[in-house]
Amino acid sequence: MTSLDIDPSEILVRYNVQMEKAMSPEDAAAELYPTDELYRPIAEAIFEGEEDDVIEGLEAAIDAGKNPIALIDDALMVGMKVVTDLYDQGVIFLPNVMMSADAMLDGIEFCKDQSDEAPVSKGKVVCHVAEGDVHDIGKTIVAALLRANGYEVVDLGRDVPVDEVIEAVKAENPIMLTGTALMTTTMYAFKAVNDRLLEAGIKVPFACGGGAVNQDFVTTYELGVYGEEAADAPKIADQIVAGAALDALKEEFHKH
Template structure:
């Protein structure tokens, strides 16, 4: 049998190339949604970035007997999990993630408003974008994921002066500080924050991420813990709650 005898259409069918080419982001998301009839619409609305639909879905689920606070983990975080998975795989992009994060945060606020008792905060975290850097998408995702996981976030915004970061840490006494930097010219602000905190006798874990920094750079300062992905921030916070000290965090989240 020669190559001329092969039917190309059969090869395409056999290796599923047609299906791969035809699969849209919506199709990919549909394969990841939960099966529960009450939870699925909420996850869909998070993926679509529809705040109103998210709240409507939550209202129906609560009316059907679902616990408002449990829905944060069981529905909102599940929907956001679909979004972050597709983003990690390059199927959707940052604007989609930001719309979804907004819908998720609206959903969290609604769930908290419906709870008989407000959820107990797991701890406080100060988040900021490095001085001189105005790119705040990464910081916004980090903040959203931390809030979704039950942490109080003090969001200082973008292009935050080192002095302002230090003052916020002294005032708020957080369990962790996060910083993001996209421009390489701004990443040295992290070293300044590290040194100033040490001078003040404050040894709080300082989680750093963003396109400007890497493991090697963050390893050069004492308080620095490198977060390659936004989702590392809540994982680090949970690790601190579980008793991990700075040394353990550096070891646990070291990227080889």
């Protein structure tokens, strides 16, 4: 048999390169949207980061008889999951996620305003930037993603003294504490927070990340769980809600 005898259509192809190149982020999202005609426009608006369109979609769903609080889980969370799934796959990037998270948070506030009910939080998380560090973009992203995934966030801000972190954890009893640091000179505050929490008998998972922070450092203290990316924060929180213990979190999120 010569090469002329081979029918190209019968050759198995592992990846269709032409299709991959043709698949835009919008096309990828379209395959993940809910099919419900009331929920789909809301999910699309979240993906596009269009706050006004999110509200318009929610109004239409409420006018059709949908419960405003139920829409948080049934439409807003579903739309945000499309965004986070595509982010995980590298199809879209962090600025897209932030725009979508802002649109979703506006939607949540609208739903709350339209109802006498209060949405059920998945859990409370305390977030802060290490003492001495004023770079809060990472913390801001972490807080937004946690809120977008249904968590109540207590945001302590930037350059937070260790004492204030400890007081907040004692007062709020969160399922998780997060800390970010951009400077190597400030990340050592995390070790101080860890030690003070242990002295108080508090063993809350402490998710740490930021430009200065690496896994080797985080593994030097007992409560530390390393988050390589801001998007890891809600994933770690979800694992905690599902019942994962500290050792299991380290096994899941630390590279070995």
